[in-house]
Amino acid sequence: xxxxxxxxxxxxLCLTAATIAEGGDRAKLVGRDFSxxxxxxxxxxxxxxxxxNPQDEKLLSAKPGSGVIxxxxxxxxxxxxxxxxxxxxxxxxxxxxxxxxxSGVYFMGRYEIQVFDSWGVKEPHYSDCGGIYERWDDSxxxxxxxxxxxxxxxxxAPGQWQSFDVIFRAPRFDEQGRKVANARFEKVVHNGAVxxxxxxxxxxxxASAWNDEKAAGPLxxxxxxxxxxxxxxxxxxxxxxxxxxxATKDAKHQSAKEQVEMVKELxxxxxxxxxxxxxxxLAGELEKNGxxxxxxxxxxxxxxxxQKYGPELKEAIEILxxxxxMLWLFVQSNKDKPSSPEGDERAVEAIREIADLAAANGVRVxxxxxxxxxxxxxxxxxxxxxxxxxxxxxxxxxxxxxxMVDDEKNAEPLIRxxxxxxxxxxxxxxxxxxxxxxGLIQTLxxxxxxxxxxxxxxxxCGYSGPIGFQGYGIGGDAYDNLKRTxxxxxxxxxxxxxx
Numbered sequence: 001x002x003x004x005x006x007x008x009x010x011x012x013l014c015l016t017a018a019t020i021a022e023g024g025d026r027a028k029l030v031g032r033d034f035s036x037x038x039x040x041x042x043x044x045x046x047x048x049x050x051x052x053n054p055q056d057e058k059l060l061s062a063k064p065g066s067g068v069i070x071x072x073x074x075x076x077x078x079x080x081x082x083x084x085x086x087x088x089x090x091x092x093x094x095x096x097x098x099x100x101x102x103s104g105v106y107f108m109g110r111y112e113i114q115v116f117d118s119w120g121v122k123e124p125h126y127s128d129c130g131g132i133y134e135r136w137d138d139s140x141x142x143x144x145x146x147x148x149x150x151x152x153x154x155x156x157a158p159g160q161w162q163s164f165d166v167i168f169r170a171p172r173f174d175e176q177g178r179k180v181a182n183a184r185f186e187k188v189v190h191n192g193a194v195x196x197x198x199x200x201x202x203x204x205x206x207a208s209a210w211n212d213e214k215a216a217g218p219l220x221x222x223x224x225x226x227x228x229x230x231x232x233x234x235x236x237x238x239x240x241x242x243x244x245x246x247a248t249k250d251a252k253h254q255s256a257k258e259q260v261e262m263v264k265e266l267x268x269x270x271x272x273x274x275x276x277x278x279x280x281x282l283a284g285e286l287e288k289n290g291x292x293x294x295x296x297x298x299x300x301x302x303x304x305x306x307q308k309y310g311p312e313l314k315e316a317i318e319i320l321x322x323x324x325x326m327l328w329l330f331v332q333s334n335k336d337k338p339s340s341p342e343g344d345e346r347a348v349e350a351i352r353e354i355a356d357l358a359a360a361n362g363v364r365v366x367x368x369x370x371x372x373x374x375x376x377x378x379x380x381x382x383x384x385x386x387x388x389x390x391x392x393x394x395x396x397x398x399x400x401x402x403x404m405v406d407d408e409k410n411a412e413p414l415i416r417x418x419x420x421x422x423x424x425x426x427x428x429x430x431x432x433x434x435x436x437x438x439g440l441i442q443t444l445x446x447x448x449x450x451x452x453x454x455x456x457x458x459x460x461c462g463y464s465g466p467i468g469f470q471g472y473g474i475g476g477d478a479y480d481n482l483k484r485t486x487x488x489x490x491x492x493x494x495x496x497x498x499x
Contacts, residue, residue, distance in 0.1 A: 043072025050229035052159035075227025087170035088464035101226035108217030109209035118155040130190040136206040150195035165189040240269035247471020250478040260285040275316040295328040303334030321361040331375040338376035355390040366423040394423035444488035
C-alpha cells in the first residue's frame with residue numbers, strides 16, 4: 001500500500017472522528033459516531049468490522065465495535081456528506097464491497113472515483129472500480145462523456161478490504177470567480193497500483209451532489225447503489241514538504257542514493273533537484289523509495305540571439321514524464337533588465353514553446369523568480385504566466401528571493417494575486433530586514449522572520465500545494481540542517497492546525 005509522505009499543514013479532516021496523537025505526524029482515526037457528517041445519515045451504522053454475509057454473498061454483515069461505517073443491512077440508504085469542506089487534498093480511503101455491489105467516493109461532492117466489485121474484469125472501464133466516472137448531459141448524444149477507466153484492474157475479490165490513495169487538485173478560480181483551471185486527479189492509487197495520473201475533469205461527474213463548481217466542497221460517500229463499508233478515511237491538506245537539493249549535499253551525502261535515503265529517513269516527501277546529468281539517477285532513487293520528484297530546476301534565455309534552452313530541458317521532460325512533476329524555470333536575458341516588460345514578447349514565445357513540449361508529456365512549468373534574473377519578482381512571473389496563457393504554466397513563490405527585493409508587508413496581496421497560478425512555494429528561516437543570503441537563507445528554526453505568519457497567510461489565501469525547503473549556502477552538516485528544519489516544520493504545522 002502506498003503511503004503518502006506528507007505532513008499536516010492545515011485542515012486535517014478524519015472522517016470517522018479524528019484525534020492527533022501527541023508528537024505524531026498524522027491524524028489517527030477513532031471511529032465513534034457520525035459527528036463529522038452533516039444532516040441525516042439514514043441507515044448508515046458504526047461497526048467494528050464488516051464481512052460478507054454468510055447467508056447472502058451480495059450483502060455485508062457488521063460486527064460490533066467502532067472504526068467502520070456500513071450503509072445498513074440492505075445497502076440501500078442515502079449518500080452522506082462530510083461537514084468539513086476542502087479543496088486540494090491527499091486522501092486515503094479503505095472500502096469493502098460484496099459480490100456485484102457498487103458505491104462511489106465523490107471529491108468535493110462532485111467528482112467520483114468509482115467503487116465497484118470489478119474482481120476478474122479483463123478490460124476495466126470508467127464504471128469499474130477505480131474509474132473516474134463519466135459526466136452526463138441529456139442534450140448530448142451520447143449523453144455520457146469523459147469517463148476514464150483505470151489503467152489496470154487492481155481490484156481484490158469481493159469481501160476484502162481495499163484502498164484508494166488519491167492526490168486531488170480542486171478547480172481554480174480568478175478574483176472574478178471565473179474558472180481558470182479544471183479539477184484534476186493528479187494521482188489515484190488502487191491497492192498499491194497507479195490507476196490514474198494527471199487526469200483533468202471538466203465538470204461534475206454523474207450523480208454528483210451539485211452540478212456547479214466551487215473552490216471547496218465536502219466528501220460524499222454513495223450509499224444508495226449497494227452494500228459498502230468504509231474505514232480509515234483520512235483527508236489531509238496536502239502541502240507536501242520537500243527538500244531542494246541545495247540542502248541535501250555535504251561530504252557525507254554526495255550520491256543520489258545517500259541523499260534520498262537521508263530525506264526519506266527524516267520524513268521529507270521528496271526532493272526538488274537541479275536538472276542535468278544526475279537527474280535520471282535521482283528520479284530513479286526517489287521512485288524506488290516511494291518519494292516524489294517535485295520540480296527540476298533549469299533555465300531559459302529570452303535575449304536576442306540567445307539559445308532559448310539547453311539539451312537538459314528536453315532530457316528533463318522525458319525523465320519527468322507522467323510523474324506529476326514540474327520544470328522549475330528561471331528566465332534570463334542578455335538584453336533586458338530584471339523585471340523589464342520589454343522582454344515579454346520574446347519570453348512568451350520561448351515559454352510557450354517550452355510549455356507545449358512539457359504539456360505533451362504531462363509536465364507543468366513553474367516560473368522561478370530569482371534575484372538579478374529577468375524574472376526577478378513574483379509579480380514578473382504572474383505577468384508572464386498570464387500572457388503565456390497555458391494551463392500548465394504557473395509561478396513559484398520563493399521566500400528568500402521575495403524578501404531580497406520586496407517588503408514583508410506585501411505578502412498577502414501578492415500571494416492572493418499569485419493564487420490562480422501558484423504551483424509551488426519555497427521557504428526557509430530568515431532574518432527580517434536582511435539583504436544578504438546569509439541572513440535570508442537559514443534553517444527553518446532560525447531567523448527573526450515570522451515563517452509561521454507567512455504560512456498562515458498562504459493557508460488563509462487557500463494555498464495547499466507543495467512547499468520546499470531552500471538550503472542554498474547554509475553549509476555545515478546536511479543531516480543536521482534537514483532535521484532541524486523538519487522539526488521546525490512540524491511545530492509550525494501543528495500550530496496552524498490548532499489555530
